[in-house]
Amino acid sequence: MAEYDDLDDTGRRDFLLKVTTVVTGAGAVAASIPFVASMNPSAELLAKANTEVDLSDIPVGGMHTVAWQGKPIFILHRTPESIKAMEATNGGLKPEQDSDRVKKPEWLVVIGVCTHMGCVPNKEGPGWTCHCHGSQYDDSGRVLRGPAPNNLEVPPYRFIADNKIMIGQA
Numbered sequence: 001m002a003e004y005d006d007l008d009d010t011g012r013r014d015f016l017l018k019v020t021t022v023v024t025g026a027g028a029v030a031a032s033i034p035f036v037a038s039m040n041p042s043a044e045l046l047a048k049a050n051t052e053v054d055l056s057d058i059p060v061g062g063m064h065t066v067a068w069q070g071k072p073i074f075i076l077h078r079t080p081e082s083i084k085a086m087e088a089t090n091g092g093l094k095p096e097q098d099s100d101r102v103k104k105p106e107w108l109v110v111i112g113v114c115t116h117m118g119c120v121p122n123k124e125g126p127g128w129t130c131h132c133h134g135s136q137y138d139d140s141g142r143v144l145r146g147p148a149p150n151n152l153e154v155p156p157y158r159f160i161a162d163n164k165i166m167i168g169q170a
């Protein structure tokens with residue numbers, strides 16, 4: 001390289017430093033593109049971020065469990081008697097209005113993970129029982145007996161049709 005040969009020692013050192021900086025910078029940019037791209041959620045991941053559920057198969061009094069973001073979601077089709085009972089009380093340990101926990105009285109949608117240590121409660125009669133340590137929840141997902149400290153969490157969801165919900169979108 002003629003230009004390089006014409007330089008004295010100081011000039012050569014500066015030249016090599018500039019070349020190294022340019023090459024290193026280009027490498028860093030090239031290396032960061034896949035890294036940044038990997039931070040964008042894939043279409044598959046986005047699909048799992050939202051779960052569409054057709055409610056028409058769930059009979060009155062029945063419950064379905066679906067997966068959303070790796071968590072079980074309990075969808076309970078409440079009976080008129082259950083709705084009446086849930087609306088008549090604020091729950092137990094963590095009082096909350098039933099109407100603040102549902103979008104339509106006949107449908108309860110909650111994350112099926114016990115708020116104590118994360119076990120999956122069982123549907124037993126009215127409400128749920130967590131057999132890990134004995135916590136109990138009512139048909140609004142409100143904790144009646146600990147050690148669970150909180151009510152079952154209501155995930156973000158919305159009705160996209162009369163009998164269809166999209167979990168993951170408020």
Ligand code: FES
Pocket residue numbers: 114115116117118119130131132133134135146147148
């Ligand atoms: S994890 Fe449910 S009571 Fe402990």
